[in-house]
Amino acid sequence: MSNRKDLFVQILSKERINRSEFEKACFQGIPDGSGLRSTCWKILLNYLPPSKSDWDEVLAKQRNAYNQFIRTMIVDPNQSQDTSDHPLSSSPNSTWSEYFKENEVLSQIDKDVRRLCPDLSFFQQPTKFPASFCSQSLRTRVEQANLQAMQVTQSKAGGSQLMKPKKKYSDDDCYQILPQGQEAHWEVCERILHIFALLNPGIAYVQGMNEILGPIYYTFVTDSDEADVKHAEADAFFCFTGLMSEIKDNFIKILDNSQCGITHNMDSLMNMLRENDPQLYAALTERNIKPQFFSFRWLTLLLSQEFLYPEIQRLWDSFFADSERFKFLLYFCCAMLIAQRTRLINGDFIDNMKVLQRYPIETDIYQLLQLACQIKDGKLILHTVPTKENPAPNSTSGRSGILGSFFSRAKNR
Template structure:
């Protein structure tokens, strides 16, 4: 027993932190709670938890405070918190450290200013070169001289000009990619070294005489840069040929073919046989995702034509609610081929030339048609494709997370009640539009991505919320949660994690039917 006591005494550590001690690792998205950074969360009049503090530490902090001055005004609560958290600091060390921090900050500011000035000079030179390139292209590119003219008016216009210049490609590119703007639904930061390297790989691949589609799929699986996404999607969907010389003629032929359909069929939308279809389309478009430009009359008109022509040309399924959502990603991506706005949702589509709008409409129709060709059984009578996929999802979840599956079953929540929409709309109603577009980069890179791989994405998506699901204790709460999942702040990183988990599930179960079924 004495030896046990000695052993305990030997391993005993003091409560104070020492260099090299193990600490929790926190991500930037979920940092540890710091009351100094969340002062508004402390109710007025309340005091933080008291901790025994030695008088020496308090007096040391008071000495430090008397020899320094902060740029922030601290309240009483903040003073008390700082006094509690104060360590045994030496005044000379503190002053020396603060002086070094100020010096380093000044140096960084000077370096940043120099880099910005240097970057501006480079961008102005590239602007002049790109202008001459864009003039030979039939696509819409905003005038560079317009940016330079506006820069002489005020500083805000100068900053806007700089942002537009950064969104343009920096190397020679084929005609289909020139004039591409940078699609963004949030802030558009400068490209990192890794992102710039990936963009160069895409440009080199797309500029070749014959694009290697297998290599394009490999590159696209982890996301496509915004600047080359329009042409990449057209190639991955099978709308454009791999041969560069044939692309422009293919585009012209397919666009003429689409508008021949419009001329042939669209006037029949008020006929007795088709008026119900057209009426349902007209009702569904305003119900679409709030992020799309759906309220603009021009957008509504374009969507109505696309959906009606598709329904007439596919009588086996006709128009079914849910198909209307599938136009949106293509339309938004192809609009960004012709504009340089950072937030496409705020762009007035009617300001584009009529020829450009026709190109966007025809391209969206054909790419949506290619997508639906692979999942058309989702939209035939009784939607057997969706029924089958929901059943497969239930079996898969029962194998990968039996606890979640049993919890849903105990509270009588049927998979069809929440997963039907996941299959019908390809998760478009569950995640923001920016996430859907990133998701579709991978779907178009995967064999049967919109049908087979989507099943594993849905399974990973459900299990992603296992903690929240297990906390809900009745049918109503569970169903409300599953139909309103908190993904409003999701970004590309969340989608990348989801896709990685889906790929893991596919690798484990797709070629192992004995693992898949009980």
């Protein structure tokens, strides 16, 4: 680990970051446990400028701006001094009218962040730095909105009765509510996404954005010193916003069939597969395995639902460091298909969908990274593709397997 960490310390110690040298190092993997990944991602996502002398000023300005967003954009009409504005007002400029519109989007955000990475207890745990100056808890706001949505129905006896709306999520999806004054990490993510939706009305919030935010926020909270952790929410907001500016076309339905839309990216992936493995491509085509059945989620969410968080962090090191961002994502997805070629060629429609929609957990991502680089460099040789029955030399089974490549050295750092 020391050699890899020393390399990053050396690169980051310079007054001006050499972008090419820095991206090359990050592409090979940022050392786990070094406390450097959050800083590196901030640079790769263009939140921090190349000149280190500007970092303090940029961070202070952006963090203050985000705190101002919280104070001014999360509004509770109940605290308004304007007595002429009330919940039943028909004015389009009414604060209450805007409040109710926001609640529709906020309810979807709330539903999604409660489900964020349920296998990881992190998002259920309380943050050390709750936004105490926030005028209203968004969780409470959603709960109140659901209560107000209770419908008045006619009882059999002829009287009126209140009927609760159908639950939008099960109790298993809802995290434990913390005591007053505390807030869980999922609530912080809820606030980030809410503010993003308010500032970007053209796209607002689309289901799945929570899966993009999750690894960023998690990395900033768990990979930094406490001085940075205190501002993880603001930093995650701006890095998420920067990343969304690059991949937002995947979330805009009217752009699906454009040159920048998700359909074009899925077609590019299948064309790449056809060029590198015609037999596998033909097998999937014959079985009517369409790319939208599996690669839509892969590409839109940057594989954030296919692997465990430590693996996602490693993959995103390479995705963010890719000078042709996000071309390497396509190479990696192609590698995911080719790595399962034996099972996919021999399987029927149902078998193949099980493999592609729930990618095998025993897969070693470092083998996939090496395979993706072979595809990228035009050096793929199909008969040497490692499989479960025929693993690569010097590798062990499972996701802890190690290859004798620079990717494995990054893992062993």
